[in-house]
Every structure is written in C-alpha cells, then in structure tokens.
Amino acid sequence: MKQIKTTDAVGHVLCHDITQIIKDVTKDVVFKKGHVVREEDIPVLLSVGKENLFVWEKQEGMLHENEAAEILYEVCKNDYMKPSPVKEGKIEVIADIDGLFKLDSERLLKINSLGEIIIATRHGNTIVKKGDKLAGTRVIPLIIEEEKIKKVQEIGESKPIMSILPFKHKKVGIVTTGSEIFHGRIKDTFGPVIVDKFGEFDSEILGQTIVNDNKNEITAAILEFVENGADIVVCTGGMSVDPDDHTPGAIKDTGAEIVTYGAPVLPGAMMLVSYYNRNGREIPVLGLPGCVMYAKRTIFDLLLPRIMADDKIIKSDIYRLGEGGLCLNCQVCTYPNCGFGKGR
Incomplete structure (x- = not known):
C-alpha cells in the first residue's frame, strides 16, 4: 500500500472506500475498496476532498480481484450464457435461453479446492429458463497470485465447465398395454399424465396405441411409431x-x-431406458413404471429434460441418481426446488 496524488491514480486500485457526503442529499460510498481508478473518476474524487489516495502497489505475479474474476467467468462461460457486470471480484453467469443445465462437477471441485476463489453453481441436469442465474464467481482476496489463476485456466482449458443444451421439438408416440384397457373394462388414466408431462416442453403427440398384453403386439406398436x-x-x-x-x-x-x-x-425403481437406432438416429424408447401415473414426481421427471435436450443417458447416470433419489413425498411439493434427484 502506498499514498499517491489523486491526479496520478488512474489505473491504481483503491485500498479503502471513498464516501461522498452532500448535505440533505446523500451520504454514501461512491467508490469501494478494490475499485480501479479511471480518468473520469478523478473529478469526483477531488470533489470529495481526496487530494491523495492510498492504493495497492502493483506487484509482479499478482492480479486484481476483477481481473481474476474475468478469468473465472471465461472458465465457466459457454454458448447461451452472458455475464453480469464485474463488481468487487464477482461475476454472475446468466442463462440466455431455456434449456438443460450441464455441469462438470469434478472440475468444479478441483477449482474450488485451490482456495481463495469460488465458483458456486446450481445443480447440473436441471431445467433453466432465460434470465436464470447459473453460477456466481468470486475472488476472496483483493489481490491474488497469478499462478493460482493459471491453475484455474489449466483445469478449464479443454472446454468450459458449464453448458446449456437447448430443448428440441420432439414427436412422441405412446404405447399403452393392458387387457383391461384394451377391452374397455377400465378407462386409461396413464396416457393423459404423459401428455401433460410432455406438454411442459416443445412436443407433439403423434398418438396413443392401446394393445393387449401380447409381446408381439407391443413390439409392433413401438416399431410403427418409429x-x-x-x-x-x-x-x-x-x-x-x-x-x-x-x-x-x-x-x-x-x-x-x-x-x-x-x-x-423411489418412486421409479422399475424404469426402463433404451435407445433404438434407426438409420444412425438414436430414438429413446422408455418403459415407465406405474408410479408415474399417480406420484407427484418420479424418475420420469428427472430424465425427461435430458431426453428433450438430446442428452444421451448412460448406465452410470442412472446409478448416480441413488444419492438424492428418494422422494420425501412432501405434503406441499416444491420440486424442482428440493433435493430429489440432486445428490451428485
């Protein structure tokens, strides 16, 4: 820290807040600690009686918090994202479209484990809307070692740690089985639930085929929709x-x-996920457990956003759902603002 003349302070970093007091008008901080002085700030500083300022001395190998925050944002940012203005070593990452938020949790952990810097995000594999906050980045000290920020860049150099997959328009076929429904003994109540679920996305229901409990007929109905x-x-x-x-x-x-x-x-233990390959195009074929018909939220709610964003589901994705995979069946359902499906 050193004292310099205010007129020579352009480009330097303030070590203390600067308060402006105007009788009966304002008493507030006009420049915060860590602010980088600009040419247009000089008249304002002089008007509040600051002929001299205490500033940080620029040291080789050190970065100001705002410079470092910009680099943290670069490691996060991807298509369909935008930043908030940098302020006091903080930048927020904002969604620019509706879609599925994806996060590389392992690399996020590596970055946060470096210390003195943070990236706080929402859970991955969740729906986001345009304007939603995806993450906040923050540098803890006012000045940070450049070497530490280089380590962040190395962790993020292959690709950004976050992405948004836009939802796609999907044509949907529904195959309903059961002799009791096929013969009209009871009314189907499962199909309308599925229609409502897909109605939350850009989708088109091609139709619903009701078949008897015959394996060949079920197979034929699936292939006909394909x-x-x-x-x-x-x-x-x-x-x-x-x-x-x-x-x-x-x-x-x-x-x-x-x-x-x-x-x-739970609910959803009997879920079946498969992909049918038709001329190189992978078509999800899903077998839904009965709980989807009557439970508020099930495994189908966890997987459907990924299906709608063409985010292929693999076996390990399903296994990871075990932590957080127990729905607590709250009296007032707050999903997705709860822990269901968000263990990892």
Whole structure:
C-alpha cells in the first residue's frame, strides 16, 4: 500500500472506500475498496476532498480481484450464457435461453479446492429458463497470485465447465398395454399424465396405441411409431416382473439397446431406458413404471429434460441418481426446488 496524488491514480486500485457526503442529499460510498481508478473518476474524487489516495502497489505475479474474476467467468462461460457486470471480484453467469443445465462437477471441485476463489453453481441436469442465474464467481482476496489463476485456466482449458443444451421439438408416440384397457373394462388414466408431462416442453403427440398384453403386439406398436417419425416412444403398463408383464421383453425385441431396467430411485425403481437406432438416429424408447401415473414426481421427471435436450443417458447416470433419489413425498411439493434427484 502506498499514498499517491489523486491526479496520478488512474489505473491504481483503491485500498479503502471513498464516501461522498452532500448535505440533505446523500451520504454514501461512491467508490469501494478494490475499485480501479479511471480518468473520469478523478473529478469526483477531488470533489470529495481526496487530494491523495492510498492504493495497492502493483506487484509482479499478482492480479486484481476483477481481473481474476474475468478469468473465472471465461472458465465457466459457454454458448447461451452472458455475464453480469464485474463488481468487487464477482461475476454472475446468466442463462440466455431455456434449456438443460450441464455441469462438470469434478472440475468444479478441483477449482474450488485451490482456495481463495469460488465458483458456486446450481445443480447440473436441471431445467433453466432465460434470465436464470447459473453460477456466481468470486475472488476472496483483493489481490491474488497469478499462478493460482493459471491453475484455474489449466483445469478449464479443454472446454468450459458449464453448458446449456437447448430443448428440441420432439414427436412422441405412446404405447399403452393392458387387457383391461384394451377391452374397455377400465378407462386409461396413464396416457393423459404423459401428455401433460410432455406438454411442459416443445412436443407433439403423434398418438396413443392401446394393445393387449401380447409381446408381439407391443413390439409392433413401438416399431410403427418409429416408422411414422417418432423421436421418442413411451410405453405404459406391464413394467413389473410378473409373468404376464411383457413390456420390457417387447422393448428388447425391437432391437433397442437397453441402458437399464431398474433404477435406484423411489418412486421409479422399475424404469426402463433404451435407445433404438434407426438409420444412425438414436430414438429413446422408455418403459415407465406405474408410479408415474399417480406420484407427484418420479424418475420420469428427472430424465425427461435430458431426453428433450438430446442428452444421451448412460448406465452410470442412472446409478448416480441413488444419492438424492428418494422422494420425501412432501405434503406441499416444491420440486424442482428440493433435493430429489440432486445428490451428485
């Protein structure tokens, strides 16, 4: 820290707040500690009686908090994102579209483990809207070692640690199984739930085919939707392990690659995720457990945003859902503002 004349202070960093007092008008801080003095600031500083200022001495190998914050933002930023103005070593990352927020948790941990710098984010694999805050970056000290910031850059040099995948328009086919529904003995109440779920996204329901508990018929109904241009096929009914539950086998008989049948999520343990390859295009074929019909939120709510953003689901993604995969069935459901599905 050193004292210099205010007229020579351009480019220097203030070591203390500067307060402006105008009788009956204002008494407030006009320049905060850490502010980098600009040419246009000089008249204001002189007007509040500051002929001299205490500033940080620029040291080789050290960065001002705002310079460092800009670098933290660069490590985070990706397409469809924008920054807030830098202020006191802080920059917020803002979503510029609706979409699925993705986060590299491992590299985030490495950066935060360096100390004296932070990147605080929302959970990955969650829906964001345009204007939502995705993350906040902050440099703790006023001046930080440049070498530490270089380590941040090294961690983020391959690609940004965050991204937003835009949601796509999807054509959806629904295959409903069950002799009781096929023969009209009861009314189907599952299909409307699925329609409502997809109604939260840019989707088009191609139709609903109701078939008997016959594996060949279920397989044929799935393939018919695929041939008719479906981007997603959802199967309801017959997803248990009872002898007359044929939906999992019927999905397998289409030739779809089964990612998982079963998931460490409650409600939703009997979920089936698979992909059918049609001319190089991977079409999700999902077998939904019965809980999707009556529970407020299930595994389907956790996976659907990823399906709508063409974010392919792999086996380990399902396994990771175990931590946080227990819905507490709160009397007042606040999902997605709760811990369901957000363990990792």
